[in-house]
Amino acid sequence: MTDAEATSGVPEATSGVLGELRGKARARLEPAHWDFFEGGAGRETALAENVRAFGRLALLPRVLRGAGEPDTAVELPGARASTPVLIAPTAFHRLAHHEGERATARAAAAAGTVLITSMASTTAVADVVAAAREVRADAAVWFQLYLQPRADVTEALVRRAEEAGCTALVVTADSPVFGRRARDDRNGFHDLPPGMAAENMRGLPGAPPDAPLDIAMSPALSWDHLRGLRERTELPILVKGVLHPDDARHAIGEGAAGLIVSNHGGRQLDAAPATVEALPRITEAVAGRIPVLLDGGIRSGADVVTALALGAAAVGVGRPVLWGLAAEGEAGVARVLAELTGQTAHVLALCGARDCADLNRDQVVLRGARGVAGG
Ligand SMILES: Cc1cc2nc3c(=O)[nH]c(=O)nc-3n(C[C@H](O)[C@H](O)[C@H](O)COP(=O)(O)O)c2cc1C
Numbered sequence: 001m002t003d004a005e006a007t008s009g010v011p012e013a014t015s016g017v018l019g020e021l022r023g024k025a026r027a028r029l030e031p032a033h034w035d036f037f038e039g040g041a042g043r044e045t046a047l048a049e050n051v052r053a054f055g056r057l058a059l060l061p062r063v064l065r066g067a068g069e070p071d072t073a074v075e076l077p078g079a080r081a082s083t084p085v086l087i088a089p090t091a092f093h094r095l096a097h098h099e100g101e102r103a104t105a106r107a108a109a110a111a112g113t114v115l116i117t118s119m120a121s122t123t124a125v126a127d128v129v130a131a132a133r134e135v136r137a138d139a140a141v142w143f144q145l146y147l148q149p150r151a152d153v154t155e156a157l158v159r160r161a162e163e164a165g166c167t168a169l170v171v172t173a174d175s176p177v178f179g180r181r182a183r184d185d186r187n188g189f190h191d192l193p194p195g196m197a198a199e200n201m202r203g204l205p206g207a208p209p210d211a212p213l214d215i216a217m218s219p220a221l222s223w224d225h226l227r228g229l230r231e232r233t234e235l236p237i238l239v240k241g242v243l244h245p246d247d248a249r250h251a252i253g254e255g256a257a258g259l260i261v262s263n264h265g266g267r268q269l270d271a272a273p274a275t276v277e278a279l280p281r282i283t284e285a286v287a288g289r290i291p292v293l294l295d296g297g298i299r300s301g302a303d304v305v306t307a308l309a310l311g312a313a314a315v316g317v318g319r320p321v322l323w324g325l326a327a328e329g330e331a332g333v334a335r336v337l338a339e340l341t342g343q344t345a346h347v348l349a350l351c352g353a354r355d356c357a358d359l360n361r362d363q364v365v366l367r368g369a370r371g372v373a374g375g
Pocket residue numbers: 036037038050088089090091118119120144172240262263264265266267295296297298316317318319320
């Protein structure tokens with residue numbers, strides 16, 4: 001067991017750039033904020049399994065294919081990214097660094113990747129997109145949305161994302177209720193400190209002037225609400241938090257432009273499977289009709305390439321970006337993205353792949369098993 005595992009229960013990067021940034025972030029952050037970023041629901045089984053499951057998989061390289069230098073670019077709804085490593089939506093970046101989401105947005109834009117900005121950001125979406133576009137005029141920012149039980153509130157949020165210039169919506173579907181997170185309960189961490197707020201929630205219908213509305217989670221939400229959203233926006237909609245193949249098919253039927261296989265980084269249903277273990281059944285059900293993305297437990301280029309080989313079009317990274325942000329602000333996020341993208345290019349080359357799509361499911365095998373797992 002590594003030091004990090006001994007203290008958190010989660011097998012984490014302890015060496016290399018990510019390990020260095022993680023250590024620095026931990027030393028800098030208030031313990032309750034570190035726990036909010038790092039923790040998961042229940043016994044943190046899903047959180048740990050997301051990482052461990054990648055460790056159970058190996059890659060079979062293909063040889064002598066004359067593939068040349070690999071191209072890491074990917075084509076996605078509302079974005080062309082120069083790397084398959086996207087920034088997953090995470091709340092409250094100003095808890096990590098005083099520049100908050102602006103720093104994350106600048107680093108994402110400079111790296112040519114997509115920032116999926118959280119509805120629970122501590123910077124208003126218009127300012128997040130503006131920060132990205134100062135670096136790159138065509139920077140792609142997607143807006144992560146929790147559908148709100150009040151349709152007028154959802155509508156106002158969507159208008160804000162559209163007016164800000166977001167190029168897609170990501171509807172998080174895995175949160176009919178808040179996850180129960182023991183670390184936050186133990187620390188009494190349930191709200192932002194004074195001076196910080198979920199800025200997108202200000203000035204919405206039903207809120208007192210200039211006061212932020214609480215983000216509502218509701219088990220009454222259904223596909224009808226998604227349909228309602230689709231009728232009210234031209235933006236492509238990706239559904240995040242899909243783990244069951246029937247839900248993947250259903251989302252396609254409702255006009256989803258993409259799916260994100262996710263268990264919310266182990267922060268919602270602790271009994272959920274590791275995302276990389278759920279991925280093959282989803283890509284099989286989707287059969288190439290829309291792009292399938294994955295997040296949860298991505299900590300290396302080999303993890304990225306494993307997900308790509310199992311049919312993901314791209315991946316999202318949550319906690320490592322927060323480590324970079326807390327440790328070194330914009331430069332730290334840039335280091336995380338450069339490291340993971342560099343490793344991905346290297347692993348693609350070692351696997352004989354010319355680009356992110358030039359991989360096959362039969363190249364992923366279970367460690368310790370006789371024969372090929374994927375085939
Ligand atoms: C601190 C934190 C805050 C998060 N906030 C959100 C959020 O606001 N909306 C959302 O859809 N997912 C949220 N997530 C989940 C991430 O989008 C993503 O699914 C997860 O972090 C991926 O796993 P990883 O951290 O192992 O990369 C959050 C995750 C963390 C760690």
